[in-house]
Amino acid sequence: MSIDGRPPAPLMSNPRADRVRDVAKLAGRPARLKTGRFVAEGPQSVREALLSHRADIESGGTGVVLEVFATDACLDRLPELAELAADVPLRRATDEVIGAMATTISPQGIVAVCRIAEYDLDDVLSSGAQLIAVMCEVRDPGNAGTILRAADSAGADAVVLTASSVDIHNPKAVRSTAGSLFHLPVVTGVDFDFLMSAFRAHGLTVLAADGYGNVDLDRLQDESAFRRLAPQQAQADDDEGAAAPGSSQPRLENPTAWLFGNEAQGLSDGQLADADYRVAVPVYGRAESLNVGTAATVCLYASARAQNR
Amino acid sequence: MSIDGRPPAPLMSNPRADRVRDVAKLAGRPARLKTGRFVAEGPQSVREALLSHRADIESGGTGVVLEVFATDACLDRLPELAELAADVPLRRATDEVIGAMATTISPQGIVAVCRIAEYDLDDVLSSGAQLIAVMCEVRDPGNAGTILRAADSAGADAVVLTASSVDIHNPKAVRSTAGSLFHLPVVTGVDFDFLMSAFRAHGLTVLAADGYGNVDLDRLQDESAFRRLAPQQAQADDDEGAAAPGSSQPRLENPTAWLFGNEAQGLSDGQLADADYRVAVPVYGRAESLNVGTAATVCLYASARAQNR
Numbered sequence: 001m002s003i004d005g006r007p008p009a010p011l012m013s014n015p016r017a018d019r020v021r022d023v024a025k026l027a028g029r030p031a032r033l034k035t036g037r038f039v040a041e042g043p044q045s046v047r048e049a050l051l052s053h054r055a056d057i058e059s060g061g062t063g064v065v066l067e068v069f070a071t072d073a074c075l076d077r078l079p080e081l082a083e084l085a086a087d088v089p090l091r092r093a094t095d096e097v098i099g100a101m102a103t104t105i106s107p108q109g110i111v112a113v114c115r116i117a118e119y120d121l122d123d124v125l126s127s128g129a130q131l132i133a134v135m136c137e138v139r140d141p142g143n144a145g146t147i148l149r150a151a152d153s154a155g156a157d158a159v160v161l162t163a164s165s166v167d168i169h170n171p172k173a174v175r176s177t178a179g180s181l182f183h184l185p186v187v188t189g190v191d192f193d194f195l196m197s198a199f200r201a202h203g204l205t206v207l208a209a210d211g212y213g214n215v216d217l218d219r220l221q222d223e224s225a226f227r228r229l230a231p232q233q234a235q236a237d238d239d240e241g242a243a244a245p246g247s248s249q250p251r252l253e254n255p256t257a258w259l260f261g262n263e264a265q266g267l268s269d270g271q272l273a274d275a276d277y278r279v280a281v282p283v284y285g286r287a288e289s290l291n292v293g294t295a296a297t298v299c300l301y302a303s304a305r306a307q308n309r
Numbered sequence: 310m311s312i313d314g315r316p317p318a319p320l321m322s323n324p325r326a327d328r329v330r331d332v333a334k335l336a337g338r339p340a341r342l343k344t345g346r347f348v349a350e351g352p353q354s355v356r357e358a359l360l361s362h363r364a365d366i367e368s369g370g371t372g373v374v375l376e377v378f379a380t381d382a383c384l385d386r387l388p389e390l391a392e393l394a395a396d397v398p399l400r401r402a403t404d405e406v407i408g409a410m411a412t413t414i415s416p417q418g419i420v421a422v423c424r425i426a427e428y429d430l431d432d433v434l435s436s437g438a439q440l441i442a443v444m445c446e447v448r449d450p451g452n453a454g455t456i457l458r459a460a461d462s463a464g465a466d467a468v469v470l471t472a473s474s475v476d477i478h479n480p481k482a483v484r485s486t487a488g489s490l491f492h493l494p495v496v497t498g499v500d501f502d503f504l505m506s507a508f509r510a511h512g513l514t515v516l517a518a519d520g521y522g523n524v525d526l527d528r529l530q531d532e533s534a535f536r537r538l539a540p541q542q543a544q545a546d547d548d549e550g551a552a553a554p555g556s557s558q559p560r561l562e563n564p565t566a567w568l569f570g571n572e573a574q575g576l577s578d579g580q581l582a583d584a585d586y587r588v589a590v591p592v593y594g595r596a597e598s599l600n601v602g603t604a605a606t607v608c609l610y611a612s613a614r615a616q617n618r
Contacts, residue, residue, distance in 0.1 A: 146603065149596060149599075149600060151594070152594040152596040153593065153599050153603065155593025155594040180594075183594060183596065222537075225530075225534035225538060226534075226539070228531075229534060229538065230535070230538065233542075282613075284462065285461040285462055285464040285465065285489075286492040286493070287461040287462040287487075287488075287489050287492065288487075290458075290462050291455065291458060291487070293455075293602075293603075294459050294602075297603045297606045297607060298606060298610050305527055305530065
């Protein structure tokens with residue numbers, strides 16, 4: 001008997017049961033598209049999902065977690081997860097059942113079925129977004145997860161994935177975000193041209209991260225730091241027109257959308273032409289190029305510092 | 310007949326041959342330790358290995374590449390690789406043989422057996438190192454590769470892995486470095502205490518990257534930028550003793566060794582106590598913490614900028 005007098009929930013023990021298979025199927029894109037659901041695996045992801053669920057409910061939303069499945073051993077080890085899941089259906093299951101639902105070898109006894117949150121780009125931009133990370137045809141789920149996590153760390157207001165990017169709700173991508181997927185609005189499947197018009201309409205500067213870019217990120221950071229640290233001198237220089245005519249450079253402290261491209265090809269010529277500036281992250285050593293996750297980290301942190309977030 | 314009149318090298322076609330197995334065994338640590346060899350897989354890694362080999366030979370060394378195995382299709386597609394391999398034994402092999410030697414599903418027709426280069430810490434430090442990245446018990450090969458690649462991009466003089474870190478010559482780590490493994494000295498298996506004494510003897514400041522650190526990386530970057538961008542004002546502030554007494558802070562432009570810890574536990578209390586300063590990378594958003602690869606990128610780039618590398 002459980003404390004409220006009802007019999008304890010039955011233990012799910014058949015890894016071949018239909019409802020187990022239904023969860024396992026969410027590892028595939030067709031099932032995710034059809035149901036609008038995805039799976040978060042492991043204690044860290046599930047905890048962030050439940051925290052986000054609670055925050056959403058408290059602000060009048062319908063929440064993001066539909067169902068949690070966990071082993072008794074997991075709930076004994078991490079009682080705070082059971083507490084967090086108080087207002088969510090929580091099913092007891094065996095290790096075999098959890099294993100059959102998950103794609104990781106060791107999901108550590110817990111998975112959550114979550115609703116794919118849909119965000120509207122205009123809503124996100126209308127709420128005064130200052131920093132947005134855009135993935136244009138980023139294909140590797142690990143890279144997408146790293147960029148999303150970096151965007152979260154840098155305090156970005158939203159992450160956007162264009163239509164031909166990896167599905168951020170695939171299990172490997174979800175895992176790579178380490179919970180950050182539940183921290184900020186993620187807008188997916190956006191058409192590139194529509195995105196550019198929306199950014200312009202909302203006054204964001206669009207910076208393309210491009211290894212061959214003609215604007216040096218270090219220079220932008222120095223200029224921004226100078227304005228911040230020696231404002232009077234910067235103003236005096238401005239008034240004197242110290243900057244050469246026509247040498248307009250973006251200001252990192254202004255509202256900014258960063259574009260990050262495909263890991264092999266980078267951004268396309270068309271995408272580069274549509275951006276306001278093409279900004280290169282300097283490579284000081286002999287590395288040929290930066291991993292897109294590393295480049296995104298450096299760019300987003302540069303903006304975050306300049307915006308004094 | 311080949312152009313020099315010798316018969317063309319025979320095609321290796323037996324994936325179960327002893328010499329194929331000997332290469333495949335290098336995926337395991339025991340074989341690497343016993344032979345002092347490791348495998349680079351795929352065109353990018355092999356190309357960087359061959360470039361490094363050539364540079365080493367030209368400066369009087371014995372080179373790093375012992376043998377290259379490739380399919381005819383790969384050499385037809387990438388003739389510059391055959392050219393680069395001119396002074397290295399190059400064996401023709403079938404796709405099956407390359408597949409049996411490699412750990413990747415798709416090694417794209419080429420692998421190289423390389424010598425594990427051994428660098429002496431004192432040699433590295435004596436040559437005036439300004440920026441060193443140290444991995445202390447970093448366990449994931451992908452993270453180790455990302456950090457090494459970030460160190461290369463930031464122009465670090467060397468990377469050090471302490472004795473209980475992942476083996477950087479394991480196939481997944483080699484792959485993650487995207488060739489950067491061949492760009493800068495990598496010192497492995499170093500005892501932590503010995504490392505700290507060596508850093509002090511050579512006058513390097515030791516900064517521990519620590520989420521709970523009491524020194525803010527942004528503040529260090531601002532102070533360094535101020536000294537660089539407004540040197541007269543910075544000097545005047547210094548002369549006036551504007552800094553509060555006792556508030557000594559590290560200067561990012563000074564020779565620096567950064568310590569990066571284990572992905573789950575971070576640096577140990579003992580390691581943190583041995584560092585000169587504990588520096589936190591700010592988290593602006595809701596992310597709980599930074600991935601160690603992301604944190605290392607931000608720290609190493611902050612030093613690189615301050616040192617104006």
